Amino acid sequence: MLVTIRLFARLREMAGKGELRRELPDGATARTAWDALVDEFPGFDDYSKAVSCAVNQDYARMTASLADGDEVAFLPPVSGG
Amino acid sequence: MSDQRFRVTTDPLDATAVARIVASADCGAIATFTGIVRDEHAGRRVLWLEYEAYEPLAIKSFVRIDEEAGERWPSIALAIHHRVGRLDIGDASVVIAVASPHRPEAFAGCRYAIERIKQICPIWKHEHFEGGDVWIEGATADPMDDEVRRMAFAQCS
Numbered sequence: 001m002l003v004t005i006r007l008f009a010r011l012r013e014m015a016g017k018g019e020l021r022r023e024l025p026d027g028a029t030a031r032t033a034w035d036a037l038v039d040e041f042p043g044f045d046d047y048s049k050a051v052s053c054a055v056n057q058d059y060a061r062m063t064a065s066l067a068d069g070d071e072v073a074f075l076p077p078v079s080g081g
Numbered sequence: 082m083s084d085q086r087f088r089v090t091t092d093p094l095d096a097t098a099v100a101r102i103v104a105s106a107d108c109g110a111i112a113t114f115t116g117i118v119r120d121e122h123a124g125r126r127v128l129w130l131e132y133e134a135y136e137p138l139a140i141k142s143f144v145r146i147d148e149e150a151g152e153r154w155p156s157i158a159l160a161i162h163h164r165v166g167r168l169d170i171g172d173a174s175v176v177i178a179v180a181s182p183h184r185p186e187a188f189a190g191c192r193y194a195i196e197r198i199k200q201i202c203p204i205w206k207h208e209h210f211e212g213g214d215v216w217i218e219g220a221t222a223d224p225m226d227d228e229v230r231r232m233a234f235a236q237c238s
Contacts, residue, residue, distance in 0.1 A: 008135055009205035010216040052222045054203070057137040059224050073135055073203075079217035080132070080139075080163060080204030081116050081175055081195060 001026065003066055005033060006073035011051075014043045024066060030055060031062040033072050050077050086160040087143035089136045089204075094164050094173040103158040103180040112187035114195050116175040118168045122217075125210035132165040132174065135203040139163065142202040145224055150179075150193050153234065154186040161194060163204060174206075189237040196233035200224075 005020040012018040015037070024032055030053045038044045054073040055064050066072060086102055096113050104111060118130050143161040150159055158180045168174055175198065179190035198204075201224045206217045223229065 006135065008203065009133055009207070010218070012133075013216075050218070050221045054135070054138050057135075058141065059138070059201075059222075061225075073138065075135065075203050075222050076205065076216070077218035077220055078199070078201065078203055078222045079206045079219040080134070080202040081199045 001028065001066065001068035001070075003028075003033060003069070004071045005037070006071060008073070009076050011044065011047065011074055011076050015041050028066045029062065030060060030064045030066065030072050033066065034062065034074060037074070047074075047076055051075065083140075084144075086147070086158075087140050088162045089134050089139050089165055090162065091164065091166040094162050094176045096173070096176045096178070099160050099162050099176045100178040100180075102160045103178045105158065105180060107182055108158070108180040109182055110184040110187040111178055111180045112184070112191040113179075114175075114177040114191045115173045116195070118170050118172050118174055120170045122208060122210070125208070125212075127170065128209045128211060129170070130168045130174070131207040131209065132163075132168060133205050133207065134163065134165045136165075138203045142198070142224070145201070146194050146197045149197065149230070150190045153193070154181065154190050156183075157181040157186050157190040159190055159194060161198070163198070163202070165204065192237045193233055196236050197230075200229055200233060
């Protein structure tokens, strides 16, 4: 399946861009996508405990299943306000 | 049509305009909160902030905060406008307005909203200070974490 990955703040800077497309195996979850990013980008693993995610622009768990065409966003700890 | 109560914008914020959105004839109180960019943080001299948002989810987080506050204080009407992009010292970063028939619910709802924004809203500030820059990282955004939500409510009683 092909998914769009959205990254923000320091994650976006470390990856060099805010939007990626990645091929993932059938049965992939948000965690699968995250683990692939950890392998690809140095520094991402520092966020493995604190990161949260959204699938198709709704809050989701890292265990959420992904489907072809989904948008999965990874959120570093937030600091709005 | 988008709900004018909940906005993420690069435009300067106007607290009076946000308050006007929630005003109604049966409300005797409107509390507003304005977050302002400060010139100092953690001992650093702040020059400016750059705010970044995941806008569609940020709007949904505002709707969620409104629903949570409405369960606790059914009489309130709430609006949240958050600014993004470059903000200078003294600029307003967020405006919250809460209207209600009486003042306790307006104050409480306003406090709850800002605490909850800081917990779950997908917005990040990039601090530019004298000598460098740093992404500010606060809370893991997990709206389903009831313990964290209870901490926000605890600020309001």
